[in-house]
Amino acid sequence: MAKIAIVTGASRGLGRNMAVNIARKGSDVIITYRSRADLAESAVSEIEALGRRAVAFQLDSADLANFPSFARSLAQTLKETFGRESFDYLVHNAGDGLFAPLSETTEAQFDQQMNLHVKGVFFLTQALLPLMADGGSIVTIGSGLTRVTYPGFAVYTMAKAAADMMAVCMARELGPRGIRVNSVAPGAIETDFGGGLVRDNPDVNKQFAAMTALGRVGVPDDIGPMVASLLSEDNRWVTGQRIEVSGGQTI
Numbered sequence: 001m002a003k004i005a006i007v008t009g010a011s012r013g014l015g016r017n018m019a020v021n022i023a024r025k026g027s028d029v030i031i032t033y034r035s036r037a038d039l040a041e042s043a044v045s046e047i048e049a050l051g052r053r054a055v056a057f058q059l060d061s062a063d064l065a066n067f068p069s070f071a072r073s074l075a076q077t078l079k080e081t082f083g084r085e086s087f088d089y090l091v092h093n094a095g096d097g098l099f100a101p102l103s104e105t106t107e108a109q110f111d112q113q114m115n116l117h118v119k120g121v122f123f124l125t126q127a128l129l130p131l132m133a134d135g136g137s138i139v140t141i142g143s144g145l146t147r148v149t150y151p152g153f154a155v156y157t158m159a160k161a162a163a164d165m166m167a168v169c170m171a172r173e174l175g176p177r178g179i180r181v182n183s184v185a186p187g188a189i190e191t192d193f194g195g196g197l198v199r200d201n202p203d204v205n206k207q208f209a210a211m212t213a214l215g216r217v218g219v220p221d222d223i224g225p226m227v228a229s230l231l232s233e234d235n236r237w238v239t240g241q242r243i244e245v246s247g248g249q250t251i
Helices: 013-023 037-048 064-082 106-131 156-179 192-201 203-212 224-231
Strands: 004-007 028-033 054-058 088-091 130-142 180-186 242-245
Touching: 004 013, 004 064, 013 028, 013 037, 013 088, 013 224, 028 037, 028 064, 028 180, 054 064, 064 106, 064 130, 064 180, 088 106, 088 224, 130 156, 130 224, 156 180, 156 242, 180 224, 192 203, 224 242
Parallel strands: 004 028, 004 088, 028 054, 088 130, 130 180, 180 242
Antiparallel strands: none
8 A cells, every 4th residue: 555645835846846756756645735726736747647646735834723624624535535544654844934134023924934834833743643644754844054054044043943853852752653753954955945046046056055065056856855765664763863965065
């Protein structure tokens, strides 16, 4: 029986790459998206072209009030589409960045980042745990900025650091169920994240490449296969870890 993975924020960028690579390793995939239904359906088609089943759900991962209804819809879809009552893997990828100096950060901006990267991850996991199979795996997507940060990224960095520690706490609590929990921290990646700052700004791209041991910035294919492998039995003895995947950025 094929494993089933849920990847949040998987209509584009890193999330989509993760979902496709998870499918390549033989799992069916359920993705969520916030607003771009067209991109989500394209991702579903790409996964189905690999011979795996896929479904897309609209979900704002910062809107905690919608998590109970999402869990109910997920339970129904698991039964009707996949013939199961549980799923195996959960990837908390949905997110966005915030660049704002301490002196200019608003309370609304602060709350949005915490709701998305901290409260959303915690309470979505809580809502889905009754549907998760024992022996499964959870991956949260962190950031290299929790190790070496820069002015203007305070709130984003704080939120991602909290999520890193949350993964450790979850690994401890869910260990008796055989559920592994790890955090993956990408470095600078060429995506549309942050308005495409690393991908589309040659000066920024060159700056980060110069501080990276392997001499370039990352691309989605540097991250997706690693996450897919970490979820699988290939890494069955790895839990409670923060794993940086950055090509040796700022070492």
